Amino acid sequence: xxxxxxxxxxxxxxxxxxxxxxxxxxxxxxxxxxxxxxxxxxxxxxxxxxxxxxxxxxxxxxxxxxxxxxxxxxxxxxxxxxxxxxxxxxxxxxxxxxxxxxxxxxxxxxx
Amino acid sequence: xxxxxxxxxxxxxxxxxxxxxxxxxxxxxxxxxxxxxxxxxxxxxxxxxxxxxxxxxxxxxxxxxxxxxxxxxxxxxxxxxxxxxxxxxxxxxxxxxxxxxxxxxxxxxxxxxx
Numbered sequence: 001x002x003x004x005x006x007x008x009x010x011x012x013x014x015x016x017x018x019x020x021x022x023x024x025x026x027x028x029x030x031x032x033x034x035x036x037x038x039x040x041x042x043x044x045x046x047x048x049x050x051x052x053x054x055x056x057x058x059x060x061x062x063x064x065x066x067x068x069x070x071x072x073x074x075x076x077x078x079x080x081x082x083x084x085x086x087x088x089x090x091x092x093x094x095x096x097x098x099x100x101x102x103x104x105x106x107x108x109x110x111x
Numbered sequence: 112x113x114x115x116x117x118x119x120x121x122x123x124x125x126x127x128x129x130x131x132x133x134x135x136x137x138x139x140x141x142x143x144x145x146x147x148x149x150x151x152x153x154x155x156x157x158x159x160x161x162x163x164x165x166x167x168x169x170x171x172x173x174x175x176x177x178x179x180x181x182x183x184x185x186x187x188x189x190x191x192x193x194x195x196x197x198x199x200x201x202x203x204x205x206x207x208x209x210x211x212x213x214x215x216x217x218x219x220x221x222x223x224x225x
Contacts, residue, residue, distance in 0.1 A: 042219055043202065045215070087154060100156060101156070104154075
């Protein structure tokens, strides 16, 4: 089976940097994705890591260490609109067909 | 390019009734997924279609749930009979040929069973 762990809540102020960690256990691993979901909205894709290291996309960066079964999402220059839930998700199984979400981290950005 | 669409956006039904949710994936996407998020909890995988075939339905909670994808285009998820614990938001997502690709989510259908 597969399981993922994330902190349930994180609070930060505008302009700050926040890191959301994700640890996983999976049978077969193809990649780690991050999704953002605002209240009442659909999850939207942020990033995908298949190899170890850091992927940077604007204010958001994502890191993966396959040997540690660990990844994180780094959000810089926080803005109020970044307040949302953030989910990590693992593509696993025999050919990456199993897509399992973590429990989500609720980020609150304060003025 | 049109995104993933779902219908209806909201559905309120009574326990014991039947509801059918529809998902139209992005044109050309072979992979279609159904997920459910119960209030305040994580997003749970329900099943995965590759074209018209069910690739993985290990997440379907019980035999009251039936998913179909006729002709490999749109998909329906029928709940019959609905129970109170079926309430939640049902998301559909699609991705291109490789199942490890980014999944694009629809807006979801909020189902309330009274």
